[in-house]
Ligand SMILES: Cc1ncc(C[n+]2csc(CCOP(=O)(O)OP(=O)(O)O)c2C)c(N)n1
């Protein structure tokens with residue numbers, strides 16, 4: 001690891017060659033997190049390892065619990081947050097689903113903590129490689145969801161996420177997702193802001209939510225019968241929707257004080273393009289290169305919209321970028337079986353209500369770690385020329401299948 | 414400051430005037446669990462954070478309109494209370510409050526023996542400072558009285574209509590094989606003994622476990638007015654042994670001392686007769702003699 005000093009916006013910063021997982025560990029330390037609990041699962045383990053290194057080398061004074069399951073890991077940090085200290089956990093795949101019950105509890109109790117999900121496909125068949133099925137499965141659990149494009153954005157997003165989660169208008173947990181391996185294990189030069197600038201940006205934890213205190217004893221987690229329950233769900237939903245303003249405000253503040261950060265969506269060549277590809281995560285960086293090559297050749301002009309924020313869903317921001325485009329391609333690294341990809345569902349629903357008459361195509365790809373290539377990009381652009389946008393196929397087009405494998409494993413013949 | 418043990422119920426009423434549980438909870442009249450938590454809170458006092466697993470007690474305390482607790486409590490999920498409690502213990506520790514605030518985790522037998530079993534096991538291993546109070550009514554009462562890991566052999570429950578055919582888990586013995594600072598079994602029929610055990614646990618600087626048997630009125634099929642009588646019979650028949658365990662040492666508690674001598678015990682059938690859940694074995698000599706043998710085995714195995 002090489003440490004290099006340099007100056008950025010007046011702050012002393014360090015540049016280090018770090019994996020995405022290590023970058024997240026650095027961010028958790030910079031946020032002065034006091035309680036960490038986690039359970040090992042590939043590809044999240046690098047975060048835990050890095051935090052253990054930081055703690056055992058006395059750089060970082062957090063209390064860390066190596067829990068006996070993910071359900072407990074999350075429950076422990078819910079407890080420590082409700083006990084009044086800033087807390088963090090991280091998981092992947094099977095671990096996230098094992099936490100499912102507790103994730104709904106966390107948002108229902110309005111517990112402002114931050115969790116990293118290093119995205120990985122779900123068993124069966126078992127895989128350690130990445131897609132978005134794990135966090136997409138939990139998209140309705142009332143958490144904010146960010147998807148990062150690289151390790152740098154992951155570090156910056158952890159820091160802004162604490163500020164957003166703890167904002168009194170929000171008070172919700174935040175899930176910061178990074179693609180397994182492509183981000184978690186890839187090392188890049190990462191700019192680490194100074195502790196001083198982070199301290200100025202992120203004040204120390206002072207919970208403005210009902211927590212455990214002797215001063216005003218409360219029973220937290222009571223029952224709510226039909227005359228109350230719906231209002232609680234409404235309020236959580238409202239807080240999540242309204243968090244968009246806080247996200248923008250917080251990211252602007254971070255951009256001014258520390259480094260530029262994308263709050264909701266980022267675009268690439270979107271102004272000029274006729275065709276827009278919408279997607280999530282690190283594959284959108286890959287696509288930038290592919291789009292450059294495609295645009296150089298004669299495939300027509302293609303632009304990109306990357307959703308950094310999936311919950312709350314930035315509908316207005318997306319719509320404003322796709323108005324007057326002729327076609328939209330939505331890439332999903334997850335599927336809602338019997339329906340389509342989850343992102344496609346969201347995009348087609350906002351198109352429906354906006355009255356925009358744009359053809360929208362949904363592609364399922366990249367499951368279980370399959371790579372996005374230039375050839376695949378070309379195949380997608382070719383496919384939309386032939387696909388009827390009103391057909392079921394166009395809602396969930398499996399563009400990258402190996403038909404030999406399918407033939408071998410088909411049981412219905 | 415160490416508090417002296419209580420001698421009798423008069424001591425209780427003189428020393429612990431304050432109630433930390435307000436009247437008006439939603440439990441059945443004479444619910445053993447309600448009384449157990451109320452008495453434990455008398456000993457622990459207002460500087461206590463409580464955690465309560467999903468089950469009858471959480472419902473008793475939190476159904477809208479009851480508002481029973483006068484101290485901070487949290488109701489997590491059915492199976493995660495020791496984990497959430499661990500988080501609270503960490504927060505107390507980091508905020509230097511660990512010596513000023515007691516942490517009480519209350520769990521039903523279902524939460525303790527079944528769905529939250531590994532969770533408690535790990536929380537004890539981590540050696541946080543907390544008191545785990547398992548109120549054992551031998552079943553999932555909140556969902557209507559199904560069998561749990563501690564349901565007694567032959568007991569009729571919603572899921573064992575002809576009587577339970579499996580041996581219950583020996584929960585206290587399982588946790589004896591963990592690294593507890595203090596462990597005790599208690600019975601709601603012996604409130605002074607129970608409260609003294611809570612007092613000991615309160616003075617420990619690590620995890621402690623108290624399991625108290627608390628009859629359930631509807632699911633055991635007992636009259637409200639007989640609750641304490643049923644509870645006591647479990648001890649006076651020798652069916653249940655009250656003891657303490659700390660520093661690798663096991664001690665028989667006062668209420669059980671006399672019943673080490675088999676001839677001093679009430680006939681076991683007197684315990685079963687008071688409960689509808691055992692009515693089918695009252696005239697079954699074979700079943701009864703097996704139950705009697707199990708009582709003797711218990712005394713021998715535990716080593717008194
Ligand atoms: C994950 C989960 N599964 C099932 C339930 C339903 N449930 C609520 S309370 C309970 C039984 C509780 O039994 P116990 O811990 O013995 O407490 P008691 O009701 O006897 O007081 C069950 C099965 C639940 N709340 N959560």
Ligand code: SF4
Pocket residue numbers: 439440441443444445446447469473550554555628629630631632
């Ligand atoms: S059902 Fe049983 S355990 Fe539940 S409140 Fe009534 S008596 Fe108590």
Ligand SMILES: [Mg+2]
Pocket residue numbers: 521522523548549550551552553554561
């Ligand atoms: Mg029970």
